Amino acid sequence: MSQISAKDVKDLRDTTGVGMMDCKKALEETGGDMQKAIEYLRKKGAALAAKRADKEAREGMVIIKIADDRKAGVILELNCETDFVARGDVFSGFAGALASLALEKGAASPEALLALTLDEAYGGESVDDAMKTMTGRLGEKLELKRLAFLTAPDGVVESYVHPGSQLGALVQLSTDKPEEAKALAKDLAMQVAASSPIVTDRSAVPADYIEKEMDIYRQQALGQGKPEQFVDKIVTGRLEKYYQEVVLTEQSFIKDANARVSEVLADFRKKHQAQVDVKAFVRYQLGQ
Template identity: 65%
Template sequence: MSQISAKAVKDLRDKTGVGMMDCKKALEETQGDMQKAIEYLRKKGAALAAKRADREASEGVIEIRIDDAAKTGVILEVNCETDFVARGEDFTGFAASLADLALANGSTTRDEILAASIGDEKVDDAIKAMTGKLGEKIDVKRIGVLKTESGVIASYLHPGAQLGAIIEMAVAPSQDAEEIARDMAMQVAAAAPIVVDRSKVPSDSIEKEKEIYRQQALSQGKPEQFVDKIITGRLEKYYQEVALLEQAFIKDSNMKVQGVLDEYAKTHDTEISVAGFVRYQLGE
């Protein structure tokens, strides 16, 4: 077998991003054939991905994309194993390309992303190749999508890309509408509501909270006749924590979110409401 040149090894590394020793071995195994060496490394990446399938991938990034018309929003969590890899250009660039693809392709589920094509290969294969390149399990954990025909979609991504939110506002589009929508997205990210308003809180969650408050009150020696009143009071505080419209506004704690929307509606002589939101925090 002819000697593998240093230039060939470097060329393969430039094409694949894989380490020099692995590139040299790939070229040796394929008698210096560059295309076969690339295929060899991709297969090796797939094998490594299979070996690492049971590893915990809890680091990574949250990616968000909003289309130019502010009518579609995508939020995506892409995971790896370590913070070191999560901050690297290879991983962040790959995660960014997946988010771009999800928006451009109209992907709404994890399976749809994995089945889509990025460049000339399936995303699922690209993930396996990236796993081989970085030596860590790479995974698309989840995707959230919001669409509106007549409203506005906005987003907020916290510095560090580990927390973000997208929100759909039912409001006539304008610069002011986009600004208040961004404020609402920031509210969702910072205050972590689980529903828009109290009517959307699942009944089983309410019953669970009631039972917790009842046991707390009784264990504190509260008289039985006062327990229901105590439960009602604590349930009100619960709603103010989990229902977006009842939360204190992060930019002015003296106002409720609903009050901010009411003020906007009055000032602009229009209707405005929150149609939905998606909030992702890394590793949740």
């Protein structure tokens, strides 16, 4: 067997990011052939990924990338097994590379991103293969849990990521004054992250949600001995409070509890003589 030089081991480590001992073993197993050693490590990563397929990947991070012109944005959740790995530079760097690639290519689902190809920094592999290679490098199962892509050709996309990268939100506004709307969009992204709405306006609340809530309120009122003739009024009142919790435009604004989000939007329209509407939002919280 030919002697494996320290330089070759270092070069392989620089190329793959895998630990020194694993790189040394790969070179020994492949007779010092660098390309074969890289393939050896990739296969090892794939084998480890298969071995850890039944492991729980509940830690990780939520990451967002926004286009410089604020016309598009992507949010994704990448999971691993431990908080220790999630907080490391290797994992966060990989998550950032995935988000950047998704933004560049307009990938709108995990499946679409997994089929794309990363640059040479990650061996020019498909994302699917790079996930397996990264499993070999980190020793943990990785999972691309979810991904969303928003684009606003007629407006602006903004984001908020809570410190710790476990909670993030992406908001898409339609407006004829996108430059002026950036600060508003940022505030609304923070609103979505903090207040967890499910829809932009009450017309979008699913009918089965409303029926379920009304049934709960009705049973509660009857269970409390409320007279039958007052029950409908009580249900209507509680349903209004429900809308104020789950409808973005009806929530109390996080920067002014005395104002509704709808009022903040109306103030912006008046102040800037502008059209503005919330077209979409996405909120990811790690593990939810």
